[in-house]
Amino acid sequence: MDKVWKEYEELRSENNLTYSQKQRCYFASTKEDADFFFRSENMTVDYPFRSTRQVFGKTMLDSDDEKFTATKKIIGSYFSVKAVKHYEEYFLNRIISQVLSEALGDGQKEIDVEKSISNRIPVLAILAIYGIDASWETFTFERLYTLIRYIDNPLNSLEIANKCRLDIYDLLEQCMDGRISVNPSGMLARLDLSAFENRDDLLSTLTMVLTAGMATTIASFNSLMVNLYSNSGHALENSNNEKWIREFVDQTLRDFPPLHSTVRFVRSPFVYKNKPLKKNDTVTIVMASANKDEGKKPAGNFSFGKGKHACLGIQLAQSELILFLKQFLRHLHLYTVNAHIDDPMSGHSIKTFSNLRLIPVEHAKSDF
Numbered sequence: 001m002d003k004v005w006k007e008y009e010e011l012r013s014e015n016n017l018t019y020s021q022k023q024r025c026y027f028a029s030t031k032e033d034a035d036f037f038f039r040s041e042n043m044t045v046d047y048p049f050r051s052t053r054q055v056f057g058k059t060m061l062d063s064d065d066e067k068f069t070a071t072k073k074i075i076g077s078y079f080s081v082k083a084v085k086h087y088e089e090y091f092l093n094r095i096i097s098q099v100l101s102e103a104l105g106d107g108q109k110e111i112d113v114e115k116s117i118s119n120r121i122p123v124l125a126i127l128a129i130y131g132i133d134a135s136w137e138t139f140t141f142e143r144l145y146t147l148i149r150y151i152d153n154p155l156n157s158l159e160i161a162n163k164c165r166l167d168i169y170d171l172l173e174q175c176m177d178g179r180i181s182v183n184p185s186g187m188l189a190r191l192d193l194s195a196f197e198n199r200d201d202l203l204s205t206l207t208m209v210l211t212a213g214m215a216t217t218i219a220s221f222n223s224l225m226v227n228l229y230s231n232s233g234h235a236l237e238n239s240n241n242e243k244w245i246r247e248f249v250d251q252t253l254r255d256f257p258p259l260h261s262t263v264r265f266v267r268s269p270f271v272y273k274n275k276p277l278k279k280n281d282t283v284t285i286v287m288a289s290a291n292k293d294e295g296k297k298p299a300g301n302f303s304f305g306k307g308k309h310a311c312l313g314i315q316l317a318q319s320e321l322i323l324f325l326k327q328f329l330r331h332l333h334l335y336t337v338n339a340h341i342d343d344p345m346s347g348h349s350i351k352t353f354s355n356l357r358l359i360p361v362e363h364a365k366s367d368f
């Protein structure tokens, strides 16, 4: 991992849009450049060869078509601050405490963090939002996981990814036509279908939203755990400090962004910092680097993107992590974790700490 951060530092120190012959793209690595390219009307997300486009076809994620403004508004209303507050009260807190108590058990066993915690909370949360019964957890997780493996690295099989996509389409269709009963207050039962052109548009959007939130939030849970044990002194002192908890989650997301970068394409030629950009040139926006930029402006965290394609699930992801942290801090002192923040991370475009284990303190002592 060290190498990557050093490369970002070098990119930033050039303080100009750097072109890489090898990767055939420009790099926007400072806060100023990242903010500019996220918001510029001269840039677009539309690009036929993006891996998301290969599996889902055109969705709001990788198209600037006008019609997706309405889609994002409708879907976005289920992920607003107000909606997420409601979810916290009705099921998020309960899901998290259930997952945590199943994971920790009697406190004697080593815990596979990803399998028992990180993989479970985001899937159970999104199923509850859609109104799908929790018994679909494993089915959904396995399909989404395969889809993500393809999106993260298109060298993985597109054919298998497509099979998984169709399995999810089938589940969603059965939920919407009454063959599988859903919660009448959930999103699937209440969704305004007028913004969707046809069945495929609806199913691909719903599946893309399921997928978009999963691996990113899983990676954040893993990073939160590692960061927590690397700062366990402060964490124990602040276990009832709401402000500290929120800031710690924000800092974790800023320092360990699940997505280090994303891409934009030049829509029409223009000049930026003396660089003539041509139509279809690629600009890689490196959020992980922008977050480390010590320049004051523009303020904020780039981990969720900016501008009109900014993450739709930011409130949900933050809420899951904050609620989890509040509950887990009570158990923090009972465990250690087998990783440190300086350890290398795995993943192609989604970066995560892998093979994490929580080890009961008594066991950890006897190992030495």
Ligand code: HEM
Residues within 6 Å of the ligand: 045, 060, 061, 062, 072, 126, 208, 209, 210, 212, 213, 214, 216, 217, 220, 253, 257, 258, 259, 262, 263, 302, 303, 304, 305, 306, 308, 309, 310, 311, 312, 313, 314, 316, 317
């Ligand atoms: C910590 C967790 C998450 C991170 C770090 C994250 C990060 C991002 C980023 C960087 C983008 C912008 C990509 C770009 O501009 O090219 C994005 C877009 C998106 N995210 Fe998230 N995300 C997270 C969780 C979620 C969740 C929980 C959901 C939904 C349930 C979600 C749904 C979406 C959608 C639908 C988009 C596309 C928005 C658009 O293009 O209009 N994300 N996310």
